[in-house]
Amino acid sequence: MSTTQQSFNVSFIGNEPAPGDGNLFRAFAPARHENLADEFANVSPEQADQAVTKAAEAFPIYIKLMPAQRADFLDAIASELEALGDELIERAVLESGLPTGRISGERGRTTGQLRMFANLLREGSWVDARINPAMPDRQPLPRTDLRRMLVPIGPVVVFGASNFPLAFSVAGGDTASALAAGCPVVVKAHPSHPGTSSLVGQAIVVAAQKMGMPDGVFSLLHADNEVAQQLVAHPLVKAVGFTGSRAGGLALLRVAQGRPEPIPVYAEMSAVNPVVVLPGAISQDSGPNSATTVAAGLAASVILGVGQFCTNPGLVFLLDSPNTASFLETVAEKIKASSPATMLNAGICSAYQKGVQQNRIVPGVHVLAEADVDGESSQTQGRPIVLSTTAPIFLSSEFLSEEVFGPSSLIVVCATETELEECLRSLEGQLTATIYATPTELTHADIDWISLLQAKAGRVLFGGFPTGVEVSEAMTHGGPFPATSDSRSTSVGTGAILRFVRPVTFQSFPDELLPSALQDANPLDIWRNVDGKMMK
Amino acid sequence: MSTTQQSFNVSFIGNEPAPGDGNLFRAFAPARHENLADEFANVSPEQADQAVTKAAEAFPIYIKLMPAQRADFLDAIASELEALGDELIERAVLESGLPTGRISGERGRTTGQLRMFANLLREGSWVDARINPAMPDRQPLPRTDLRRMLVPIGPVVVFGASNFPLAFSVAGGDTASALAAGCPVVVKAHPSHPGTSSLVGQAIVVAAQKMGMPDGVFSLLHADNEVAQQLVAHPLVKAVGFTGSRAGGLALLRVAQGRPEPIPVYAEMSAVNPVVVLPGAISQDSGPNSATTVAAGLAASVILGVGQFCTNPGLVFLLDSPNTASFLETVAEKIKASSPATMLNAGICSAYQKGVQQNRIVPGVHVLAEADVDGESSQTQGRPIVLSTTAPIFLSSEFLSEEVFGPSSLIVVCATETELEECLRSLEGQLTATIYATPTELTHADIDWISLLQAKAGRVLFGGFPTGVEVSEAMTHGGPFPATSDSRSTSVGTGAILRFVRPVTFQSFPDELLPSALQDANPLDIWRNVDGKMMK
Structure with missing residues (x-):
């Protein structure tokens, strides 16, 4: 053995x-439905x-x-x-x-x-x-x-x-x-x-x-x-x-x-990772700035990994424009064509189903689309769904802004910039916040959308989707409460x-008794701040 | 007007x-004793x-x-x-x-x-x-x-x-x-x-x-x-x-x-800022490594600013050696010759007097010395005092290790290294910890005194006294609880x-929408970490 x-x-x-x-x-074993x-x-x-x-x-x-x-x-x-x-x-x-x-x-x-x-x-x-x-x-x-x-x-x-x-x-x-x-x-x-x-x-x-x-x-x-x-x-x-x-x-x-x-x-x-879509970002008939492209990307991000990512986009704020209908149609089409899939465990699957049910029965909330096929086992399979509503309904709800962990999202269609602003201000802290817009649209806006999102999140995306977290120097996977308990x-x-560290100062130490990082000769060859200047 | x-x-x-x-x-107005x-x-x-x-x-x-x-x-x-x-x-x-x-x-x-x-x-x-x-x-x-x-x-x-x-x-x-x-x-x-x-x-x-x-x-x-x-x-x-x-x-x-x-x-x-004195540091007859020099420095630090510094040395651990007596004598002499002085307010002065009283009546704690003259007004003037005791008495007390804010200190004479180690391990978190020793004494010791002190404090001093906090890049004025509520x-x-900051990541942003610190051209001319390398 x-x-x-x-x-x-x-x-x-x-x-x-x-x-x-x-x-x-x-x-x-969730896929086998057995211990x-x-x-x-x-x-x-x-x-x-x-x-x-x-x-x-x-x-x-x-x-x-x-x-x-x-x-x-x-x-x-x-x-x-x-x-x-x-x-x-x-x-x-x-x-x-x-x-x-x-x-x-x-x-x-x-x-x-x-x-x-x-x-x-x-x-x-x-x-x-x-x-x-x-x-x-x-x-x-x-x-x-x-x-x-x-x-x-x-x-x-x-x-x-x-x-x-x-x-x-x-x-x-x-x-x-x-x-x-x-x-x-x-x-x-x-x-x-x-x-x-x-x-x-x-x-x-x-x-x-x-x-x-x-x-x-x-x-x-x-x-x-x-x-x-x-x-x-x-x-x-x-x-x-x-x-x-x-x-x-x-x-x-x-x-x-x-x-x-x-x-x-x-x-x-927890986080619902809001995605904000301004009209300019879906104003083209095709290509990256078209309603169909952005909507298809969104649908893919919602169902990726059966929606079981901390960075799953659970809320979408769409500022109403001539392309709203086309955007919603594409999302609906992609979600309908998607399939239920096995979730991590029965508890998560049951919580997902309860969360979806709680939201879909709110008066004024509509099922935009649901995966056509139900799962093999409703006990372990999550069925993709996207709901839609208006800003007033969203703002008057106690729980529509809360995370539903799984392959679902809620699209809030905002009639005006003021409505959109009010929705974003109402949000709790988030891991991520994404904005779809043209640069011109942002620089000419009356409202500073980026600052508004930055105040709410640890990572702000210009386009793209928050799922997929790079492991690198510049990543922040954190954010204001309740995304994390410590936004720092x-x-x-x-x-x-x-x-997992704290600073310690060594005062008047003989060189040989100092940690090597602090010794005069800089034996570790690291960057150090000497009287305010970075040097090696 | x-x-x-x-x-x-x-x-x-x-x-x-x-x-x-x-x-x-x-x-x-404490010096005038009046509102x-x-x-x-x-x-x-x-x-x-x-x-x-x-x-x-x-x-x-x-x-x-x-x-x-x-x-x-x-x-x-x-x-x-x-x-x-x-x-x-x-x-x-x-x-x-x-x-x-x-x-x-x-x-x-x-x-x-x-x-x-x-x-x-x-x-x-x-x-x-x-x-x-x-x-x-x-x-x-x-x-x-x-x-x-x-x-x-x-x-x-x-x-x-x-x-x-x-x-x-x-x-x-x-x-x-x-x-x-x-x-x-x-x-x-x-x-x-x-x-x-x-x-x-x-x-x-x-x-x-x-x-x-x-x-x-x-x-x-x-x-x-x-x-x-x-x-x-x-x-x-x-x-x-x-x-x-x-x-x-x-x-x-x-x-x-x-x-x-x-x-x-x-x-x-709060902090009592322990000062540890090993025999080597007071082994000379005169000069920096003599009992009289170190003891005189200690007494001066205890009474500086009527002891009203967060970094006041409230506890001294003296490892017994032939020069213990001379050390204690010098401290006593300097404290006797010192004068009471006005404290910040009546509440602080009263708390000081209560703290001193609580400690001095502990069986086995002795008054090494007190300022000869009492203050003009016992309500607002703090009278310098140094107490002494043994390690067993110190270790068995509930409160001798607590801060007494004012011009007092407690000298604990430790008979053995084991006693000293036990005393130091018993301490709570501190703003500072000071060690008097020769470098050789530390490198040849069975016990890693510096690590022991580093685990307890935000600043570790090799000689000198903790009062006097430099405002600079390399200062740490903090430390493990209860010195501070956040040792980081x-x-x-x-x-x-x-x-007062938190990290935020900007993903896929157009350059002109980024904060200037992050723009391609580095307009602020700051040091930045680019793929792990520091550059300007």
Whole structure:
């Protein structure tokens, strides 16, 4: 029996495979409508405490490693994930109901972002080193030598998301950025894909052992909600990363707020990702600025991945124009021709159906189009639908602006610019906001549409669609509440590392006692701010 | 009657001088032991709401100004403060009981940091611009153009501190950094120096008008605690800056946590700023590494400014050595020879006396020395005192590790390294931690003292004393809880601006619609991260 087989359904308390002492559960295979055979056991409160304690013990060792050692560890995790081969892909497909191509691409994204953080560490300038050399002769008072850099904050608890079983889960962006920052990580696995989680967890443990990382730098726990809350409340935990529902994120936030010591909670929760369409953008008969092109793009974005992206465009604001009818017709046509597809789990599918039902029965809301064919199983398949309404109906509703997670969207046709402005001002914070317009239309407008959208979102798009989140330096996957609980952060891209650090200043230190990032000779060859000037 | 006289004791709701509709109060002059004649009136809840509403209305205008315009505004505030001349100095001295030289120096610090932020804006690279140009031919998917920068978070409420009536008050670091970031500011004046606050508030209003800033970019409110809490709870407020007591900071934090939308609260609250003395640092008979030199420096730091600094060294851990006695003798001698002096207000003085009394009666705690002469008035004068004890007594106490704000310190003599380690591990988060040692002593130690201190503090000093906080790029004036409510931040130095911003990504934008910091031609000539490389 291979190690993989032995440890398949266990938690890892540091490097130690740990059969849970708590309740048993099984994974569900949404495409098969059945529970899988393997039993998983949640950890007990004591086991969760052991994992956090190990993380806290690993921290002072892990923090002292050179950046290149942490980089090698991240690279090793990526290699171990790849070494799992088809076993990982098959299990993730089984547990998520997502197609093989999508999961395979997601694996590439996951290993890609681990390596991106490894490269960020090797380049090294992200620590924002700042140096004010001593000025012993300054009048009226001399200045002492001051050197500042970002240091890791401490053990981080990460909650895996259901909709990205690899890229936003056990070895996803939260884990990669926290480990890169120098923080040990305790992952609470998502119960929708426990087998996938165990496989990935074991790959990380193998990488940690191969690279000589301190035991406890990583733990993977299958855990119930009570233990999840215990993790957030644990005094040795210094930050939390979460991707999931608004209710789930707010529950963890409340637990964190009950702590004597406040800690950062980065919960990425919900967004409807408004798309605004001004007349100029659909004024042509064909090509990129035609109603048919924009509408077809929209429909494709709504149904992509069965609408199970945080960046799914759930609200469209269309400023009425001669091409409104053509726009709506194209959307309707594309949605009708689409097919229901398997959603991540029964709970998500049921919530989707309830959300759609709640919206479609609002007086004044119309079903613009629904996929012609219903799904094989209404319990696990999401049926694409697009609703439409007017601005007054939208503005008078309590819930039409809320996220319905799945392949649906609501098109609000605004009769006037004033109506459109009022709709946009009424929105809560968003991950993204998209505007379709011609540049001239925007520069000549009475209303500053871009500023209005910027105030609401972490990413503003000029055309295109928000689904598809690039993992890069310039990405922001975050935004004002309730898109996230902390608008100062991004959970995707290199900026994600900044969530898990704090600045520390070293005053009058002998050079040899300074971290290498701050030593006179700049041995890491990083960009540093010296008296306000960037230099190497 | 000059404008200054007219508006002397009013609040400012935006540019509008506003006599408060609430309770009346008078300022207290601690050195005279009497209330001053001028009456101040707190604003009503409605007036506070007007100020926040005006700030929210000013925000979309203020955010669109070029960085150089905001810089000119900050410079103008500095000039207006200087134009107040002796009137400001005299009033601040009167209300704070601090000496003229100290207040005059503090004015220089205040105008200096306003100009520092102005220069930071003109240089411009602080916005952390990141650009990933489009890669239309990338396989398997093209990359769209992504450009990210930091943008202001929205209206900020600032609470002035009592111990720095200029540098941490109405035009202090919180206000300067928030205005620099692009956030309108509503200041809640500290009731210990209402006249100083009104004078400074008016100077800011004059500067705002002269520089054509939008009305509401700044408001100054005299307000009671209830209205203070209302400000923190206001839905249009997006961040809070506070410097003061732990109880005060935690109260505001709880109010913020009760909001539906979480917002950042930067409360700088309390610290005892431990100083660790290892034997090597006091092993010489004279010179910098002698017991007499280090002890004399410590005593001077304890009594500086009547101990009313957040960075006052309230705890000293002395690892026992042949020079312990000589160290203690010198401290005792200097403290005995010191004099009581006027504290900021009667409440602070009374809290100081209670804190000292609580500690000195603990069995096993001894009075090492007290200033020989008692103060003229025990109600307003703080009498320097240094207590001493052993590690076991310190570790068994519930409160000996807590801040006693004033000219006192507790020296804990540790018999062994293990005792010292245990003491340091028991500490809460701190603004600063100082170690006296020889470099060799640290590199050869079994215990990693620097890491231990770094885990507890925002600034670690090798020798010297923590009082005296440089305003510069490399300063961190912050630290783990309860030193601050958010260890990711500094309230002093250029880094303070990062508290009031969030990242926004612009995707596929036409160049002319981008903020200038992100345009292709780099018209602001700032450092930018382009695909991971820093360039201009």
